[in-house]
Amino acid sequence: xxxxxxxxxxxxxxxLTPEVYNDAKLSRRFYKYFxxxxxxxxxxxxxxxxxxxxxxxxxxxxxxxAGNMASDFHQIxxxxxxxxxxxxxxxxxxxxxxxxxxxLDTNTWTSWINFISGYNVFSVLALLKGLYLIFDxxxxxxxxxxxxxxxxxxxxxxxxxxxxxxxxIFVLYxxxxxxxxxxxxxxxxxxxxxxxxxxxxxxxxxxxIALRFFPIMxxxxxxxxxxxxxxxxxxxxxxxxxxxxxxxxFSNIFYGKSVxxxxxxxxxxxxxxxxxxxxxxxxxxxxxxxxxxxxxxxxIYARNKIFDLLINYCAMIYxxxxxxxxxxxxxxxxxxxFLVIIFARRRNLVYFHWLQFGLLxxxxxxxxDLVTKFIxxxxxxxxxxYITGPIPIIERFYDSAKFVNIFRSIFTAxxxxxxxxxxxxxxxxIGGDRGGGGR
Amino acid sequence: xxxxxxxxxxxxVLVLMLFMGLLSGCQKMNFIPGxxxxxxxxxxxxxxxxSWSIDRKDASFxxxxxxxGSIDNMNLIAWEEEDGTKLTGNTLSYTANLGxxxxxxxxxxxxxxxxxxxxxxxxxxxxxxxxxxxxxFLKNPENSPFRIGSRYFDEVKSxxxxxxxxxxxxxxxxxxxxxxxxxxxxxxxxxxxxxLRVTVFSGKRLKKLYTGISYIILMCLGxxxxxxxxxxxx
Numbered sequence: 001x002x003x004x005x006x007x008x009x010x011x012x013x014x015x016l017t018p019e020v021y022n023d024a025k026l027s028r029r030f031y032k033y034f035x036x037x038x039x040x041x042x043x044x045x046x047x048x049x050x051x052x053x054x055x056x057x058x059x060x061x062x063x064x065x066a067g068n069m070a071s072d073f074h075q076i077x078x079x080x081x082x083x084x085x086x087x088x089x090x091x092x093x094x095x096x097x098x099x100x101x102x103x104l105d106t107n108t109w110t111s112w113i114n115f116i117s118g119y120n121v122f123s124v125l126a127l128l129k130g131l132y133l134i135f136d137x138x139x140x141x142x143x144x145x146x147x148x149x150x151x152x153x154x155x156x157x158x159x160x161x162x163x164x165x166x167x168x169i170f171v172l173y174x175x176x177x178x179x180x181x182x183x184x185x186x187x188x189x190x191x192x193x194x195x196x197x198x199x200x201x202x203x204x205x206x207x208x209i210a211l212r213f214f215p216i217m218x219x220x221x222x223x224x225x226x227x228x229x230x231x232x233x234x235x236x237x238x239x240x241x242x243x244x245x246x247x248x249x250f251s252n253i254f255y256g257k258s259v260x261x262x263x264x265x266x267x268x269x270x271x272x273x274x275x276x277x278x279x280x281x282x283x284x285x286x287x288x289x290x291x292x293x294x295x296x297x298x299x300i301y302a303r304n305k306i307f308d309l310l311i312n313y314c315a316m317i318y319x320x321x322x323x324x325x326x327x328x329x330x331x332x333x334x335x336x337x338f339l340v341i342i343f344a345r346r347r348n349l350v351y352f353h354w355l356q357f358g359l360l361x362x363x364x365x366x367x368x369d370l371v372t373k374f375i376x377x378x379x380x381x382x383x384x385x386y387i388t389g390p391i392p393i394i395e396r397f398y399d400s401a402k403f404v405n406i407f408r409s410i411f412t413a414x415x416x417x418x419x420x421x422x423x424x425x426x427x428x429x430i431g432g433d434r435g436g437g438g439r
Numbered sequence: 440x441x442x443x444x445x446x447x448x449x450x451x452v453l454v455l456m457l458f459m460g461l462l463s464g465c466q467k468m469n470f471i472p473g474x475x476x477x478x479x480x481x482x483x484x485x486x487x488x489x490s491w492s493i494d495r496k497d498a499s500f501x502x503x504x505x506x507x508g509s510i511d512n513m514n515l516i517a518w519e520e521e522d523g524t525k526l527t528g529n530t531l532s533y534t535a536n537l538g539x540x541x542x543x544x545x546x547x548x549x550x551x552x553x554x555x556x557x558x559x560x561x562x563x564x565x566x567x568x569x570x571x572x573x574x575x576f577l578k579n580p581e582n583s584p585f586r587i588g589s590r591y592f593d594e595v596k597s598x599x600x601x602x603x604x605x606x607x608x609x610x611x612x613x614x615x616x617x618x619x620x621x622x623x624x625x626x627x628x629x630x631x632x633x634x635l636r637v638t639v640f641s642g643k644r645l646k647k648l649y650t651g652i653s654y655i656i657l658m659c660l661g662x663x664x665x666x667x668x669x670x671x672x673x
Binding site: 028031032035036038039042043046119120121122123126378379380381382383384386387388392393395396 | 612626
């Protein structure tokens with residue numbers, strides 16, 4: 001009995017961190033937040049999804065049921081993770097195999113209709129989204145280790161802000177997108193950086209970049225934070241891009257084509273350079289790239305590059321991305337791990353984040369039925385296909401593009417204001433010093 | 440603090456009730472002229488309303504309405520000069536176009552001594568039966584032309600909310616996959632009881648008793664829910 005108690009105590013300490021676990025009041029609050037957060041997640045798990053979830057698993061099914069390893073050429077690692085997970089759940093729950101014909105149906109409309117109209121849709125959906133719940137659980141236990149080492153109350157607040165974060169809940173349990181996998185690996189990379197495992201940190205970040213390309217935005221700040229010498233800069237940079245190089249080499253050897261050039265020519269890369277100042281003839285300035293390097297230079301010239309400062313700069317980078325570039329709703333998830341830590345220090349920013357979320361809900365209207373009414377289609381597909389969508393209703397009274405873009409502009413203003421607030425906080429973190437030398 | 444919690448609960452319940460009311464179309468047929476797409480037919484008083492709308496695109500709505508009784512009176516709603524009707528005996532034919540600035544057209548008919556009304560409703564010279572809502576949203580005919588009896592609208596009105604979309608399909612799916620549904624609800628229930636245990640019951644002297652009672656209530660709720668779903672679906 002005592003052994004079992006010690007065993008569970010050790011697990012508790014491991015999950016919650018000893019500081020939180022040993023304080024009865026804090027551990028009870030932790031448990032309360034955990035339960036309420038899990039309840040919100042579970043309630044949404046079987047009922048909603050965006051069509052892209054089915055596409056992701058259709059590519060995985062190509063690998064699992066048809067043996068096609070090149071089904072998701074652009075996201076090889078993500079596809080492998082989904083394929084392994086699909087293989088496991090189809091082995092445990094045979095009902096999933098009944099959906100193989102739907103997964104392998106290449107017609108996007110009929111496969112979607114057949115999927116949502118099936119009466120097992122809730123259980124299959126809960127299983128498919130279960131992968132994201134696993135990574136969400138991992139994130140919530142690792143993220144509280146990123147900051148507030150001597151402040152268990154602060155750690156608990158980080159946990160709270162993650163558990164009740166509207167973007168996390170929306171992206172994973174309503175929208176059902178897989179960005180959380182990359183986010184989790186990025187958190188691990190940051191945790192290693194905090195522990196001063198510089199090479200491991202960059203290796204894991206390289207893996208994260210190979211999973212989803214967004215972590216590349218924090219590669220330079222992370223190298224700047226970790227490097228102690230010129231040799232470090234060279235080595236860490238080489239390792240940092242090795243994830244991409246590895247994927248490129250793999251795609252060339254196994255598929256005979258370049259994933260990098262293919263990606264550079266996709267619309268997704270163009271999102272980064274979507275906002276621009278037209279000068280003359282061919283000359284234009286890409287606004288996000290300008291903002292990005294200004295933030296990076298600011299970090300390079302900051303004194304006392306403590307870990308919290310790195311977190312702030314990462315938040316500023318991702319906030320500037322969603323403020324200045326075209327993005328999909330799930331990309332907002334990338335800023336959340338950094339923001340929840342900042343919220344624990346600057347509570348007033350939470351309100352701006354909720355405002356961001358509210359505005360995001362309006363902005364996504366413009367992506368049409370697929371991301372609005374069709375998300376609810378598993379409940380009753382005919383009802384949500386034939387009910388009038390938000391765009392025609394807005395169009396009835398006002399130009400829908402203008403309407404949405406007014407809110408998009410407010411979203412940008414809120415995000416830029418948050419960047420400013422975080423930048424102001426940087427000064428207090430680095431002791432009022434601005435500029436100066438390196439570490 | 441408790442007051443704020445109660446207000447929040449009341450607000451949530453109110454929003455849910457409004458949402459359910461909107462979804463089930465508990466009032467008369469709802470459509471938004473210039474945004475909704477299709478035919479909408481309903482009865483109000485002794486009059487039968489036939490309206491059509493499209494999301495501000497050019498479209499032609501043509502067809503005929505026939506009855507074995509008599510058409511005593513007819514009113515046109517939002518009719519333009521180029522739109523037309525022709526009454527031949529007991530058959531009314533119509534041609535009406537909608538466009539960017541023409542959101543909706545409609546007819547109001549007063550009929551008597553009829554056993555049936557036959558509708559032949561076309562959009563752009565074709566049939567789109569999923570867009571023809573008769574008496575309630577998604578009460579679509581199976582064929583065209585189609586007939587409705589003199590008591591049709593009363594029958595539609597008497598359909599309970601749980602047999603209307605989207606609730607009917609939602610409950611059907613929940614019941615059809617009952618092993619998952621009840622496992623899922625049980626897990627949700629356990630989480631709720633745990634939340635109560637660490638919040639509401641934590642300061643109480645008989646917290647173990649309250650927790651035990653909560654689990655018994657959870658079990659009972661499961662049984663009640665099973666029979667409720669069964670009643671809704673079967």
